Amino acid sequence: MTPHEALKRYFGFSGFLDGQESVMDEIVSGRDGLVVMPTGGGKSLCYQLPALCFGGVTLVISPLIALMKDQVDALIARGIPATMINSTVPWAEQKERLDGMRDGTYKLVYVAPERFRAESFLNAVRGANVSLFAVDEAHCLSQWGHDFRPDYLRLGKALEKLGRPQCVALTATATPVVREDIVSVLKLREPFERVSGFSRPNLSLGITAVEKAAHKDERMRAVIAAHKTGIVYCATRKKVEAVSETLASWGVKCIAYHGGLSDSERERAQEVFIQRKADVAVATNAFGMGIDRADVRFVVHYEVPGSVEAYYQEAGRAGRDGEAAVCELLFNYADTRTQEFFIDGANPTPAIIRGIYQYLLNQADKEYEVHRTLDEIAEGADVKNPMSVGSALTVLARGGYIERFDIAGRRTRGTRLLKPDVLARGLQLDEASIGEKDRRDREKLKAMVEMCYARTCRQQWILGYFGEEDARTCGGCDVCRDGGAGESRPPTAEEAMIVKKALSGVARMSRRTPEGWEGRYGRGRIVQMLCGSRSQEILSAGLDKLSTYGLLKERGTGYLNGLMRALSDAGLLETEPGEYPVVSLTATGDRVMRGDVDYRLVWPAADDGPANPGLKDHGFDGGLYSMLRDLRMKIADKEGVPPYVIFGNKTLEAFVLYRPSSEEEALKISGVGVVKAQRYLKPFLDVIKTWKRGR
Incomplete structure (x- = not known):
């Protein structure tokens, strides 16, 4: 069966979406690969159709139980033999499904990444004919990504133990650095790489500066009244509870969703929203990954997210039906303190890691086990940020010093010392890598704040961040509307x-x-x-x-x-x-x-280059443009940010055309705001001045 035949037979479509066919041609030819495709672009079909063409079983690694369930249910409804294996499935039933996988009963099996912690699971899978190993939401395996999940790091070794089957990694959001990390961690062999456009032209992106919570609530209420169905993202569990209570007091049918709820409570809340029994979901960032509700008309970010990647992935959960949707970020710089707290928690210093390890040595029983919650470990080790404990344990586990295990009958997990003879001072820690991750996480937050202050097209700025240098203005964001x-x-x-x-x-x-x-x-x-x-x-x-x-x-x-x-x-x-x-x-x-009546319009600006800011157009000079581009790259390398964060290509072109000689003139050019002018403009003006003198 070919992908075309499978597409028609099982899904009823006569043709592929943009970018799908070339991806499937590469996969069917047997190559490893990396696929970056926007939400709603049809990523799932890119591995589901090849799975139907191959003789063996396709393993799909997926991070969320609800996402697995949605996809498996949809496949079964189409007559495709599929199943899932995760913590919600009793061991006896898992065993039956593993037997069925080895017997060829299933074409696709969705697996949670934490299953690969158990050697017994790997041994069971080893007996199956795995034709394709598909890693969905692959950005989760990069520590430079916005949603790093340590269990994903096991997948590279799992591939080796399974005999290195063909592997394809898929994600909706990944910067060039994250893409490199995905290829490296999975050790993809001469992989093809397909990066589809990130543009979501049906989304109207907007950022509203707010001073107080009351202003946030006022704006949020207006968005909900205008668009009714959507998601409000909050940074913390506490804020989710507070905002959901506020919405309920307004008579809005809403659900609350965060990691503090039990699995059954989260699943129930999700089902209520998907089944349209509630209009609004108030949630932390875990909510929405793969959620199949197409009529989400708005996404509100109650607080600033920690990265542009997180923001755009969450915003992309609006308008999955292709229709117009609104995405609004309520920005108050003070909210960045919450994200800085998260960054601190995700990046414990070597001293904190050694302190936590010393506490484990002190508390271990004769089996070298410690049965303490993360909060108890934080208190005992005198760690101010409890999030640091989980992050430190991840570092220690990756170094082979400990392992985490499930405790029967308890939600918490235990910690087992694997090298109890090693003292805290003897830990071999990659301190350079620890420091680099901390620096990159802070740069991501810095870029997010830059975007909030920028006065260029929101989508154009974001696409530049992801590496699309020649993106056009969207015409629908708040900046485009104001400027048009x-x-x-x-x-x-x-x-x-x-x-x-x-x-x-x-x-x-x-x-x-x-x-x-x-x-x-x-x-x-x-x-x-x-x-x-x-x-x-x-x-x-x-x-x-x-x-x-x-x-x-x-x-x-x-x-x-x-x-x-x-x-x-x-x-x-x-x-x-x-x-x-x-x-x-x-x-x-x-x-x-029909041409029967005259009319007048406020015409949108044509997106055919930098708009004339009222300065004299001197014409384009390639040499000056190269000098400015080299300067931009030098500054970007020094600050560790993408070049587009400094100034976009269209702004550089405008510098060449209009050759400003002062900050006052430069501020007339699109893409040069007051903040960027204060921070970056002087060296660019100096280059233009030097170039003029040389002429």
């Missing part, structure tokens, strides 16, 4: 034709009734269709067959998002409120489409 306002005017001949094409696209996706037009799709889907998207939503609905499909592809999603808003503001389009906000033509829009 201008005077209302009639269209030029070219603009009139663009509007007719856009309105025709809306008409083709609506129904004509005696009362007028009745919308069937939202703005996001309409923009996708006009841009010629190959997304699952477009193909499965047959929208690629419309005569207007791809009609405005050259304009880009950023411009079209802005245009759709302008058409709505001008009364040519209307949006029907509800769970799925659909767009239709108004009577005036119908007449404009």
Whole structure:
């Protein structure tokens, strides 16, 4: 069976989404690989379809029980033999499933990474014909990533013990550094690497500066009232409880979700949200990974996340149906203290690690075991940040000094000393690596704060952070909206034709009734269709067959998002409120489409290069651009941040075109805010001055 045949037979699709086919061709050819594909891009199919083509079983390593359950249930419903093995499955049933895996009963088996702690599990799996080892949410295995999980580090050794089957790693968010780490930890052999676009044009990203909790609540209430269904992310369990109580007092149907709840409580809360019995989930960052609820219309970050990766992954849980969604971050710099506390906890110093190890030596029984909770160890070892204990134990376990084990009948785990003769001062710790991880975690938070202060297109800034240098403006974020306002005017001949094409696209996706037009799709889907998207939503609905499909592809999603808003503001389009906000033509829009009436719009800016800031355009010079780019790289290397954090490519191009000679002139250029000007601008102005003098 080929991937095409499996796609049609089991999933009912006639074609692949953007980027899927080339990935599957590589996997079916037998190569190891790394796949970075945005949320909603179809990552799961990239290993599910090859699994159906291979003779053996595909092991899928997945971090969340709910994510496994959703995927296994969906596969079984399609007639695909699949199962899962995790802590919720009794050992007797696990054994039956392992037997079935060896007998060829299953094509896909989802496994939690912690299963690989047990040698007995590895021995049981060793007897199966593992044709593919798929590591989902692969960013979890990188200590440079935003969601590092130590159990993922066992996967490299597990691959060796299983005879090194073909391996593919998949994730939605990974910087170049994290991608390198994934390849290194898994020891992928001459891997292919596919990085699909990170752009989510249906998301309207916004950052609102707030001074007090009351201001946060006021803004959050407005977002919920406008969009009804969504997720509010909080940094701590305590804040989750407080915010959920506030929402309940407003009469909002909501659930609370955090790590302090039992497994059954978390599962129950998740089911309530997925089954649409609650409109809002208030949660810590664990909630949402792989959650299959497509109609999430908003994501609110009540506090600043610890990294751009975490922010964008969580924001990406909105609008998975391709329709327009709002993502709002309520920013108060004081909230960074919480993230700094988390960073401290995730990066204990060598002295703290040695102190915790000494406590374990002192408390161990004659079996060299310590049965203490993390809080008890923190108190006994006089560690101020209890999070440091778990992190220190991870370092000690990776060094082979201890192992953690489950205690029967208790939720807490025990610690066993493996080298009790080694004294605390004799621990061999990679202090350079410990310090480097701490530095990188702090740089991630610093980049997150930089993004909050930046006054460039939010999505463009984020895409630059992930390595997409030539990303276009999105047209939908708060910065684009603020910068796009201008005077209302009639269209030029070219603009009139663009509007007719856009309105025709809306008409083709609506129904004509005696009362007028009745919308069937939202703005996001309409923009996708006009841009010629190959997304699952477009193909499965047959929208690629419309005569207007791809009609405005050259304009880009950023411009079209802005245009759709302008058409709505001008009364040519209307949006029907509800769970799925659909767009239709108004009577005036119908007449404009037919050329029967004049109109005026506040036109969105075309995304065709740096906007003229009122300075003289001197023309582009490649030599000056190279000098500025080299300077940017030098500063970025010194500070340990991506070059785009300093200034984006479009800003460098504007420096070349307009050659500012002062801070006042430079501040007129998009991408140069007051904070960045104070921090980075002077050396760039000096290079421009030196270059001018040399001319």
